[in-house]
Amino acid sequence: MARTRPDVTFLAPRAASARLSRRALLAGFGVAGLGALSACGTTTKMAAxxxxxxxxxxxxxxxxxxxxxxxxxxxxxxxxxxxxxxVDSYGSNEELAAKLSTSRGTSGYDVVVPTGSNVPQMLNHDLLQELDLSLIPNFEHIDDNFKNQYFDPDNTYTVCKAWGTTGFVYNTTKIDRELTSWQDFVDAAQKEAAGTTALLEDPWEVSAIALAAMDVSLNTEDEDELDRARTIVVDQLAPNIKAYIGNAATGMIQGSFTMLHAFNGDARQGLSEVKDPENWKFVFPTPSANLWTDTWAIATGAPHPDSAHAFINHMISPDTAVEQLDYIGYPIGTKGLEEQAVKADLDERDLIFPAQEVLDRLEPSKQTPADQIRTKIFADAQARSGA
Structure with missing residues (x-):
């Protein structure tokens, strides 16, 4: 890892290496959401x-x-x-929101990085301030797929920082048929990969496997659909699960798994480090999966707003996109990044850049009241697995 200069200060301990993915950190926190923040009601006006x-x-x-x-x-x-x-760091969206909420616009932070699904609730509590896109001219280089998303339709408050999706990776020497769907995943977990399957330690993502296999919305709040999903997760999947993990790459390298639920960037990391990458295949499963987006935003009351805008503009520049991609393992949403990755000869590019037909069928995760049901399904699955 590159050394840092003394005038770039990291306050919190950084990960041991870039290999500890940001998605692995997020997975451990599941979908608890900003419940504690919501319980406080609407905040009063923050410091400007x-x-x-x-x-x-x-x-x-x-x-x-x-x-x-x-x-x-x-x-x-x-x-x-x-x-x-x-630079200071946090481990969950809940930690970010709590810090900004309790400081009431006096946190001293300028630029923050909330996940898109958490943005609406943060806006409800006045935790983010409007961007001046005229001060972020590189915004024009952001791919249209990652502009005007449901959580910020006009990019009034956020700009795409990084994005990815969820699928699974399996060992083709242990499973000799082609797997293409979430239903295939559920089936293989009960057959060829029974006892050697890993699921992400993330309640939303685990429920999404079943909901996708049922071909219903991943964000459904329908109790009957969630009850059917519970049956798939708890009764069909859970008895066959070896472990719940944060990063599939670690499991692939460890070598005792046949099939792993995985974020695409983590699967790419695993393929770059296993001894037998030719024996592993990553799947963007049909019919749907999560499209997650992390965003650049400016905290309400930011003491250095001009520097904040300039920093965001710098970090989304096409000139720096490949370097950022190579370091964090996920694309940052700029146009033409795939072509740049080809020129830079980055490996496993097909895992970084899903085809447009894959993007078209992805569904962004949202916070809903049904997240409590998903959390209970996940807890019951873990108890059933004994993992």
């Missing part, structure tokens, strides 16, 4: 940021997931603009 005037402040405070940006890019921003960058 100073007005932007185009002149960059001398400091920037970034609050993000651990080890989620190439250090060289942060250093380049500091060098170009002579801005001291201070």
């Amino acid at each position: 940021s100073p007005p932007t005037d185009g002149k960059l402040e001398s400091k920037l405070n970034l609050y993000s997931w651990g080890d989620y940006d190439a250090p060289e890019l942060i250093e380049a921003f500091k060098s170009k603009y002579d801005v001291l960058v201070q």
